[in-house]
Amino acid sequence: xxxxxxxxxxxxxxxxxxxxxxxxxxxxxxxxxxxxxxxxxxxxxxxxxxxxxxxxxxxxxxxxxxxxxxxxxxxxxxxxxxxxxxxxxxxxxxxxxxxxxxxxxxxxxxxxx
Amino acid sequence: xxxxxxxxxxxxxxxxxxxxxxxxxxxxxxxxxxxxxxxxxxxxxxxxxxxxxxxxxxxxxxxxxxxxxxxxxxxxxxxxxxxxxxxxxxxxxxxxxxxxxxxxxxxxxxx
Numbered sequence: 415x416x417x418x419x420x421x422x423x424x425x426x427x428x429x430x431x432x433x434x435x436x437x438x439x440x441x442x443x444x445x446x447x448x449x450x451x452x453x454x455x456x457x458x459x460x461x462x463x464x465x466x467x468x469x470x471x472x473x474x475x476x477x478x479x480x481x482x483x484x485x486x487x488x489x490x491x492x493x494x495x496x497x498x499x500x501x502x503x504x505x506x507x508x509x510x511x512x513x514x515x516x517x518x519x520x521x522x523x524x525x526x527x
Numbered sequence: 528x529x530x531x532x533x534x535x536x537x538x539x540x541x542x543x544x545x546x547x548x549x550x551x552x553x554x555x556x557x558x559x560x561x562x563x564x565x566x567x568x569x570x571x572x573x574x575x576x577x578x579x580x581x582x583x584x585x586x587x588x589x590x591x592x593x594x595x596x597x598x599x600x601x602x603x604x605x606x607x608x609x610x611x612x613x614x615x616x617x618x619x620x621x622x623x624x625x626x627x628x629x630x631x632x633x634x635x636x637x638x
Contacts, residue, residue, distance in 0.1 A: 455631075456628030457613075514575075518572070
């Protein structure tokens with residue numbers, strides 16, 4: 415257990431539905447990251463937060479994706495109008511700060527049917 | 528061409544063998560991470576390097592900044608070392624904390 419928890423572990427949804435994932439980072443970590451990983455590939459950066467501020471977003475994060483980190487604690491990643499191409503493992507990680515060791519959650523596996 | 532290249536993509540070894548996984552990158556970096564991913568998705572950070580060499584148990588990681596190359600070594604490999612090993616770099620040009628990942632090396636250690 416790395417101390418970063420993600421919920422749910424698995425999500426199966428139908429195309430067009432909205433889904434929301436949650437990440438609870440290690441409590442004193444002010445940086446929180448979202449990554450997406452498809453089978454056989456390394457993770458790809460989606461977005462990151464410094465406390466409650468979303469400081470960077472990848473071009474991968476289309477307007478159907480939104481992430482929040484209210485009060486700089488847990489974070490949510492919402493995907494609206496899901497598409498089959500959204501099927502992937504969504505990983506959350508946290509760190510104390512810039513260039514610090516990352517701690518990853520176990521991920522949420524999304525399957526869009 | 529990926530900014531981070533790992534080799535080999537797949538590696539099968541017998542228990543007890545010395546294992547080397549390589550990572551090359553094409554741009555200036557602030558740091559390099561070696562990560563281990565087990566089936567089911569969980570990723571564990573093994574090392575973070577900006578220069579030289581680090582050792583933890585049977586694992587050794589080295590980095591050569593001039594050659595833009597890092598290696599992860601496993602001594603006396605064991606079946607429980609079977610996992611995907613991922614190299615990730617923090618690019619120097621990036622103002623944030625975006626990590627760029629290699630595609631991973633699938634290691635299988637047979638008893």
